[in-house]
Structures are given as structure tokens and as C-alpha cells.
Amino acid sequence: NAGVTQTPKFRVLKTGQSMTLLCAQDMNHEYMYWYRQDPGMGLRLIHYSVGEGTTAKGEVPDGYNVSRLKKQNFLLGLESAAPSQTSVYFCASSEEPYEQYFGPGTRLTVT
Amino acid sequence: EDQVTQSPEALRLQEGESSSLNCSYTVSGLRGLFWYRQDPGKGPEFLFTLYSAGEEKEKERLKATLTKKESFLHITAPKPEDSATYLCAVQAVKFDSNYQLIWGAGTKLIIKP
Numbered sequence: 138n139a140g141v142t143q144t145p146k147f148r149v150l151k152t153g154q155s156m157t158l159l160c161a162q163d164m165n166h167e168y169m170y171w172y173r174q175d176p177g178m179g180l181r182l183i184h185y186s187v188g189e190g191t192t193a194k195g196e197v198p199d200g201y202n203v204s205r206l207k208k209q210n211f212l213l214g215l216e217s218a219a220p221s222q223t224s225v226y227f228c229a230s231s232e233e234p235y236e237q238y239f240g241p242g243t244r245l246t247v248t
Numbered sequence: 249e250d251q252v253t254q255s256p257e258a259l260r261l262q263e264g265e266s267s268s269l270n271c272s273y274t275v276s277g278l279r280g281l282f283w284y285r286q287d288p289g290k291g292p293e294f295l296f297t298l299y300s301a302g303e304e305k306e307k308e309r310l311k312a313t314l315t316k317k318e319s320f321l322h323i324t325a326p327k328p329e330d331s332a333t334y335l336c337a338v339q340a341v342k343f344d345s346n347y348q349l350i351w352g353a354g355t356k357l358i359i360k361p
Contacts (some may be wrong), residue, residue: 141291148350164298177250177353178334178353179252179351179353179354180292180350180351181347181351182348182349185348196348227291229291234339235280235282235297236282236294237282237291237294237349238294238298239284239291239292240291241289241290242289242290242291247357
């Protein structure tokens with residue numbers, strides 16, 4: 138099992154550009170999450186999904202959109218990137234809303 | 249306001265020197281408390297879940313304990329490979345966001361040989 142995978146691993150964007158981060162899990166988990174991690178701060182939840190076709194806002198949803206068209210995939214989109222979105226992005230999944238299993242992360246820099 | 253605070257921010261120990269990391273929390277109702285380990289450049293790795301005061305969990309050199317206000321991660325006779333950032337997260341009982349974890353900023357543990 139690969140667990141949770143994320144693509145790409147690194148990306149540099151210019152302000153105003155758009156991109157999509159892909160998360161895939163092979164554990165048949167119902168719940169999936171997108172977090173951002175910034176130095177000196179705890180992980181912050183951007184959006185989450187409790188099943189295929191569902192999404193919900195987390196703590197810091199502004200500037201991001203998500204979609205969960207297939208159970209195993211959870212996409213995070215940035216429509217118009219801003220320097221404040223420079224961060225490390227983690228995807229996670231869980232069978233129930235308890236123990237979460239994380240991917241390796243995507244390091245995004247917006248210049 | 250729900251909050252999780254971890255201390256110290258960083259801890260340097262000699263190999264074999266036991267110590268404890270602290271996670272204090274204030275939430276309206278605790279559903280669960282989670283400990284994760286994060287290595288540089290990687291995602292957090294799940295370690296333990298604690299649900300009620302008095303509960304303890306162990307894994308190799310690590311033992312997690314829980315009270316009504318805080319959790320401790322005890323590290324006994326650590327080895328250099330235990331070096332990592334240890335994250336604590338709390339899940340509060342809420343009507344509108346049962347799935348949201350509140351994360352601490354982590355404790356960076358360095359074990360010197």
C-alpha cells in the first residue's frame with residue numbers, strides 16, 4: 138500500500154497564477170483533509186471531506202477550493218495564488234474522524 | 249477559545265537521558281487527544297490516541313499519559329533516531345465541526361549521541 142500520496146512535491150508559482158494539488162489514498166478511507174503548515178504554528182485545516190462528493194470548510198478556507206469526485210482523490214485548488222499562501226501543504230485521510238494518516242507534503246512558494 | 253500549547257518548543261537531550269514533553273489544552277469537551285511524530289521534510293506519523301483522563305499508551309521508548317488539562321509524552325532512554333518534532337492535537341466535541349483537530353506547534357526533540 139502506498140498510503141497517502143501527494144503531487145507535486147514542490148512548486149513555485151507567481152502571484153496570480155493558479156494550480157491544483159492532488160491527493161490520493163489507497164486505504165478506502167471516507168474522510169480526507171487538506172492542511173497547511175507554517176513555521177512556528179500548528180497545522181491548520183483548510184478544507185475536509187466526509188465522503189465522495191462532499192466538502193466542507195475548515196479553519197482557513199479563503200483562497201482555496203476543493204473537490205472530491207472520487208473517494209480516493211481529494212484535490213486542492215488555488216485560483217489566484219498570493220505570497221501568503223507560501224506554505225507546506227499536507228493531505229490526510231482517516232477511516233473515522235479520529236486517527237489521521239498524512240501524505241509527504243507539497244512545498245509551495247508563491248513569489 | 250479552544251487551544252493547545254506544547255512545551256518546551258525545543259529539547260536537547262543526551263542519548264539515554266529520559267525526559268517528558270508537555271501538551272496542555274483547553275477545550276469545551278474532549279473527544280480525543282492525539283500524538284504524532286514528524287521527521288524533517290515528511291508528513292506527521294500517528295503515534296497514540298488518548299480518550300479519557302488516566303489513560304496511558306506505550307510504544308517502544310514512548311509513553312503517553314492524559315489528565316483533564318494536559319498530556320505528557322515520556323521518552324525513556326532515548327536514542328538519536330527518536331529525534332523529531334512531536335505534535336499534539338485535540339479533537340473537541342462540537343456540534344458543527346466534529347472533524348476538526350486543534351494542533352499544537354510541536355516540540356522539536358534532538359537526541360545527541
